[in-house]
Amino acid sequence: MPSDKPSRPLRSHKPTETSLSIDLSAVIVAATAEEPRVLTLPFGSEPLDSLPSGPLQSEHRTLEAGLRAWVEQQTEQKLGYVEQLYTFGDRDRAEGIDRTGPALSIAYLALVREARLTRLTHAAWRNWYGYLPWEDWRQGRPKALDVIESELAAWARAGGKQSKQFREERIELTFGFRSGAWSDERVLERYELLFEAGLVPEALREREEETGSRRRLAPGPPMALDHRRMLATAIGRLRGKIKYRPIIFELMPAAFTLLELQRTVEALSGVRLHKQNFRRLVESQGLVEETGDVTAETGGRPARLVQFRREVLVERPAPGLRLPGLRRTAPSTE
Known part of the structure; x- marks a missing residue:
């Protein structure tokens, strides 16, 4: 059950001992067909956005359990897919947190389907290109x-x-x-x-x-602490991983059109893709299968709905969207 008390904005954490402290931060990504989004929080009274984060505490059984606990407490967002990104330990790039000893900040990438945020949280979904245009x-x-x-x-x-x-x-x-x-x-x-x-x-x-x-x-705009650096790390990791693992489907609804899938991949990669080439790629990889339903929400003739074909996970070791080498060109009109 959600708490009836508003969650507080993220603020600096002050450990009570002089031993090594560990901060856990989450780059939580969702995507529409046109916009990749990251979940943020205000950083105390400063006019900065930050990532959901908090210190590892004794009651946390594992690092990931601690991360999930902080994210749910601060944003009411339950995490599904989570992977560790990187461990940051640069003292000079984490100014603003009161510490009495050395500290590490462990960043995670989490993929979710965007959920409506309640009034009980200060969290907000932001377009990640707002920070890295x-x-x-x-x-x-x-x-x-x-x-x-x-x-x-x-x-x-x-x-x-x-x-x-x-x-x-x-x-x-x-x-x-x-x-x-x-x-x-x-x-x-x-x-x-x-x-x-x-x-x-x-x-x-x-x-x-x-x-x-x-x-x-x-x-x-900057982000609090080293959080824009973490966001950049997450974007690069995700862009690389969609080419050899089917994690793009963690961001898709249960049923979708091939055009919606293409636009989501484009939103994450930041480039336009050739429509027919993309469809041939998806079909040749056997990543999706038709549901038998259609949708008229595309504005034109009804489009067929497809879904992720999970059998592909056991058919080959790297079932991803092997996008061609990218060169900077004018956006495609197809």
Whole structure:
């Protein structure tokens, strides 16, 4: 039964001992056919969004059990699919939490079907491209890259002769401004490069000398602590994993159309896909089967409904959507 008391906004956690503390954070992802969404909470009285999180406590039987307990307490969201993402331990990138000793922050990726949030919680679903707008290529080159490309070029030049070439190579590897190559999975690498170049507000929290500079920051609001870094890690992991595991269906309803499946994959990957090629791929992989029903909600002629074919899990070891290599192109009209 849900509590009759409103859940409190996320706030800093203060351990009572000087021993190692462990924080558990959840990147909870849901998706519609057009928008990938992440569940967030306000960070105390600060104008920042944060991920659901809390400290590991003695009553938690396992790390995952502790995570699920905190998420349900703070958001009333019950988690299904959960996997551990990464363990973060950078002291300088977790300012704002009162600690008396060293700390680790363990991030998890959770996939859910979006549920309506009650008035008893401060949680909110947000479009994840609001925080990382340069990752969405579905309508062509993101405008955010105009600022990023210019400022990264200036950062490369500022490194002097010894560092300029190395920095330019890193920029090209992660963003591909000259070649046009774009790896949808390098989300964390792009964020980390922007952090190193001082182009995200999170970097300025520990660089007081930069606050008075005229450098333009990459568009997109910061998140509390290191949570935007965790979000970038989760997006890159999910984009990679849908290519070799059928986890996309954790985000789909029981029955859906092939177009809805395509649009959801596009929302997560940030690129448009060729309609007929995508359908051939799904059919050749044997990932879905028809339900025998149709829907007229598509606006045109009735579309056939399909469902995930679970037998594929025992038929081969890597039943995923093997998307072709991505290059930055104009959005498809098909």
